[in-house]
Amino acid sequence: MQKLFCFCTLAISRPYNLLAQDLAKDLEKYSPGTLLIVYTDLPHYFKEHSNVIACRHSQKGVRCCWNDKRFAIKKALSMFDSAICIDADTRIIGYVPEDMEFLPGITVYEHLHILDFFKNKEKKASNTLNRLSNKMNLSIKDVRWVQENLFVITKDEGKETEFIEQWDKVARYLDFRGVYGDGNSIGFAAAKAGWSIQEGRLNKLLAVRQHSYISRSLKKSILKRLKNVLAFSYRFNKELLVTLNDFKFYY
Template sequence: MNIAEKSFCFCTLALGEKYRLMVKELANDLQQYSSGTKLIVGTDKPNDFDSEPNIIAFKLNQQGVLHCYNDKRFVLEKALLNFKTAIYIDADTKIVETIPNDLLFPAGLIGCHKNMFEHITRYRPQDVEKLTKMSLKLNIKFEEAQWIGESLFIITKDAGKEQDFLKTWSKLATYSELRGMYSGEGNIMGLAAAKVGWQINKSESWDFLKQISQHLDASRQRSKQAFWSYFKSKLAYHYRLNKIRLLALKDFSFYYL
């Protein structure tokens, strides 16, 4: 892939037919409202996007033990290889207005945010102890960290801090999933951002993108699985769980003590 003419791109996950279809619709929206903008897609079937001129798809199987929420970090990593700015957007999102080419993106992480302690105690009180333990391992103050909105956020290169952020996110994702915390990646992101010293803000560009996008939240629309599909998903779950258990042994003190 050559270095892009534009400094920014969009990126997302498309694991499974349902989400691949949604990403094609999102790509059509971008083609209409932001011509020339690339959409980086991590997907189980990259060939499914061969006919989409603005999609750059790469092979990605689900890495998360139960869900793929923390797998967002892989598409961000891929996007930042060739773009200064990566705009993460959920696949189940519609773009409804023209996106100008001159949007400004300050270095670091931009997105919706709230004080993590207040957010957690209200929405996920069962995770307070786990997140507090993670903050202690990172040597940061849990009370000062921010929860980050997961469906639309922006990362712009910041002298290598973006790579440290993704590495820390990866480490925390493994730690949390070993303890049965399979969602809430906005909290993991917030801890990782605090570790690298990022101050989370919003910006005019983020506000604009939020206004001209419509998030459908398709993850809440779950259909009943057939027996064979359920069986395969359970096998995959135990495979991924045992895999991270073994990999975590390489840093036993961080993950198990």
């Protein structure tokens, strides 16, 4: 029986590509026949992995690449009904259920009201989120912050396309204002697509998942930091041109 889902992830820089290789090996062992779609700056790392579709990708986010996982999800949904988005620094330690099915829309295992997530952070961020909700004709009360290290997007009569398009706009808007984290963008995009946040269908997958949060411990060399500064300038100017095409929304 053809599977209705695949996994997808984002791997930018050598450490994350190495981690994604381990994830691919885990899926080959514990979920035979399941594809892993990787959006990566080093696609040749996966040439020996028959269960991987490696798509060349360069970072689009101005400061961070987290929101770039939307490209991997879009690719996954062009091939499968459901895209299980998982962080590259994740290991699968047991057999993945073959019969997983997800309701249309977005399925998560953790979410909060977005202002509750930011209540102990800068007030500036909350003000930015309120302004964004007004621009999108949303009530901030309807917007959730979504735990982004594991969630599922399932086709929903075209609403998934609206979701990806809104995620693109929101990610750019928040990135330019220094509000980081794809959980914020995902929440706004889901609300605009008219989706309710669904829970309870990831428990079996959570039972065989180990997330290492390795990004918190990775240190960048001086050379890497210099390259990032130069790349930042390029990405900033490129994305700035996009915002000028929709001046009313972004400014």
